[in-house]
Amino acid sequence: MPNMSPKKNEMPVQPPEARRKNFDEVALGYTEEQAINEADRCLQCKHKPCVAGCPVHINIPGFILAIKNRDYRKAYEVLAESSSLPAVCGRVCPQESQCEANCVRGIKGEPVGIGRLERFAADWYLKHAEDDLVKPEPNGHKVAVIGSGPAGLTCAGDLARLGYDVTIFEALHVPGGVLVYGIPEFRLPKEIVRKEIEVLKKLGVKLETNMVIGRVMSIDELLDNGFEAIFVGSGAGLPRFMNIPGENANGVYSANEFLTRINLMKAYKDDSATPIKNAKKVAVVGGGNVAMDAARCALRLGAEEVYIVYRRSEAEMPARLEEVHHAKEEGVIFKTLSNPVEILTDEQGYVAGMKCIEMELGEPDASGRRSPVPKPDSEFVLDVDTVIIAIGTSPNPLIRNTTQGLETNRHGCLIVNEEGLTSREGVYAGGDAVTGAATVILAMGAGKTAAASIHKYIQEKHNQA
Numbered sequence: 001m002p003n004m005s006p007k008k009n010e011m012p013v014q015p016p017e018a019r020r021k022n023f024d025e026v027a028l029g030y031t032e033e034q035a036i037n038e039a040d041r042c043l044q045c046k047h048k049p050c051v052a053g054c055p056v057h058i059n060i061p062g063f064i065l066a067i068k069n070r071d072y073r074k075a076y077e078v079l080a081e082s083s084s085l086p087a088v089c090g091r092v093c094p095q096e097s098q099c100e101a102n103c104v105r106g107i108k109g110e111p112v113g114i115g116r117l118e119r120f121a122a123d124w125y126l127k128h129a130e131d132d133l134v135k136p137e138p139n140g141h142k143v144a145v146i147g148s149g150p151a152g153l154t155c156a157g158d159l160a161r162l163g164y165d166v167t168i169f170e171a172l173h174v175p176g177g178v179l180v181y182g183i184p185e186f187r188l189p190k191e192i193v194r195k196e197i198e199v200l201k202k203l204g205v206k207l208e209t210n211m212v213i214g215r216v217m218s219i220d221e222l223l224d225n226g227f228e229a230i231f232v233g234s235g236a237g238l239p240r241f242m243n244i245p246g247e248n249a250n251g252v253y254s255a256n257e258f259l260t261r262i263n264l265m266k267a268y269k270d271d272s273a274t275p276i277k278n279a280k281k282v283a284v285v286g287g288g289n290v291a292m293d294a295a296r297c298a299l300r301l302g303a304e305e306v307y308i309v310y311r312r313s314e315a316e317m318p319a320r321l322e323e324v325h326h327a328k329e330e331g332v333i334f335k336t337l338s339n340p341v342e343i344l345t346d347e348q349g350y351v352a353g354m355k356c357i358e359m360e361l362g363e364p365d366a367s368g369r370r371s372p373v374p375k376p377d378s379e380f381v382l383d384v385d386t387v388i389i390a391i392g393t394s395p396n397p398l399i400r401n402t403t404q405g406l407e408t409n410r411h412g413c414l415i416v417n418e419e420g421l422t423s424r425e426g427v428y429a430g431g432d433a434v435t436g437a438a439t440v441i442l443a444m445g446a447g448k449t450a451a452a453s454i455h456k457y458i459q460e461k462h463n464q465a
Contacts, residue, residue: 003040006109011116016329020299023185023268026326027091030113035120039068041105042112049102050114055445056154058082060099064117076125079118084157084200085150085179085444087126087192090119092183093441094320126195133202139163141458144227146213146399149177150440151431152233153200154447155454160203162455167227169211174264177235178432179440181260184293186300187323190263214398219406219427228461229426229454232414233447236393236432242285246343247389251277251351255286255294255390262297279386281305283354285340286390287317290437292324294388295332306332307382311339311359311372335382337361339372343387354382393437403427411436420450421457428454 012028013019019026030038042064050060059078066075079086095115103111141164145152148170156166174180176193201207213219213234222230239254241247258276261267265274282298284291287310298306308327310317314336317324328334337359344353358378361370395413400406407415407423413436414429416422422429430446432438 002043003037005041008041008110008113008116009034009038011113016326016331019186020296020330023300025189026186029123030116030120035067035117036070038113038117039064042068043104045104049104050099050112053099053102054082055098055441056082056448058099058118060114063121064112064114067117067121072121072124073129075121076129079121082448083444084154084447085196085440086118087122087196088150088179088188089441089444090115090117090122091188091192092439094439096321098441123192126192126199133199135202135204136161136163138165138204141165141462142167142227143454143458144169144222144230145233146219146230147171147177147233147235147431147433148175148197148207149233149235149431149443150179151235151433151443151447151450152177152231153197154444155231155233155428155430155451156205156447157200157203158448158451159454160200160205162451164455164458165206166204167206167208169213169217169222170207170209171212171234172264173209175207175209177233181264182256182290182293184259184263184297186296187293212398214402219399219403219424223426228458229428231420231447231450231454232399232422232427232429232433233431233443234396234399234433236395236413236437238394238396238412239389240392240394241389242340242391244340244342246345246351249343249345249351249387250349251279251385252343252387252389255284255290255388256393258294258388259290259297262301268297268301276301277386279303281307281384282386282388283307283309283335283340283382283384284388284390285309286392287312287319287336288390288392289319289323291388291390292319292327292332294390296327296330298386298388299330299332303386305384307335307384308332309335309338309340309354309356309382311337312369313337313361316361316369337372339374340387341379344381351385351387354384354387356380356382393432395433395436399433418449419453419456420446421453426457 063075063078100111284295342355346352358375359372362373365371420428428450431443
């Protein structure tokens with residue numbers, strides 16, 4: 001009989017008063033007993049509505065059944081059929097708006113904790129069985145992948161399992177893309193990312209770091225060097241700003257810089273080569289997951305007050321509910337329906353406050369959210385010494401500016417068809433380079449689509465020859 005409890009098994013977490021002082025992972029993961037108990041809540045629906053909500057179409061009932069039967073190796077194998085990064089997805093995917101949103105158990109209670117179970121199975125495998133991997137037989141074809149974020153890693157993993165000789169070219173000195181520079185340690189430990197990448201290496205994937213494609217080598221040169229197809233998964237690492245007075249002041253950061261210095265360069269350590277000044281009062285502008293990450297990092301760096309300044313109401317925030325909940329628990333102050341209009345500076349050019357205006361919600365905009373409208377005579381000054389801008393990113397123009405024939409839209413994103421093919425033959429793309437900043441799992445879905453299309457393209461090309 002299934003476990004008919006209307007509630008999920010609670011995820012063990014660090015208490016807020018402890019975790020706001022460290023960068024250790026907040027969520028501690030299910031015990032074996034908790035995982036089996038949660039797996040028992042799954043009804044094993046024949047029509048599998050949860051699968052329809054997953055961008056990479058994991059056989060969710062299948063891996064949960066394996067956990068229920070205590071066959072954790074099998075659970076991981078089912079996950080790996082569709083996902084190259086299950087330990088990552090179990091931690092950072094917005095399951096509440098995807099697979100869990102379709103769960104039948106959610107109609108009269110809480111859905112099955114699919115993400116928590118995915119994390120459990122993946123963590124078990126990374127701890128116990130990663131040496132089981134067998135490198136596939138090579139098929140004699142070479143593919144280049146630009147970028148080692150979730151889209152690139154997924155595309156590389158899927159192609160490697162088909163026998164392709166895959167090389168990933170990463171611009172930074174550490175592979176992982178946004179998984180290492182963007183998402184904080186307390187949400188996604190970098191050791192987990194490293195282990196997931198090691199799995200891909202054992203499948204035969206090669207990794208070259210410090211390779212800025214468009215500078216060190218062009219896409220055309222890659223094609224001339226024997227790569228039969230290329231996947232561009234270079235992400236969206238170019239920060240956007242508000243273009244308000246004072247935005248160039250000392251003490252104003254893009255969320256990209258702030259998080260990269262913390263996550264990749266370890267700015268929170270005493271011996272860091274790229275320390276961040278000791279901010280006392282911090283304002284983070286934005287309402288997405290990146291804003292929550294920046295705010296929670298600022299607390300851990302010792303800030304006394306941290307504000308989220310967001311122009312809409314909390315109901316319109318794009319951040320995951322779990323991230324908002326954790327931020328509040330840790331002491332982040334939410335200033336919703338507020339919008340910055342000027343960053344004030346002192347005589348030395350440092351941040352000395354942020355002038356804001358209160359907002360009201362008007363009619364819905366193109367995204368379906370109600371548009372924020374300034375409230376007359378409602379300006380106020382927020383007493384802060386540091387401002388972090390987290391209002392989105394766009395793709396770096398380097399690849400499109402150094403590659404002829406690559407079409408982009410007005411936002412600088414590469415244009416692709418339903419198979420992930422760009423306007424250049426043999427050049428595919430996906431993830432944030434195509435959509436702009438989005439979720440890890442959507443980038444993975446694009447990587448899977450492109451891998452299948454590249455396989456089809458190369459096989460058809462050689463069959464015709």
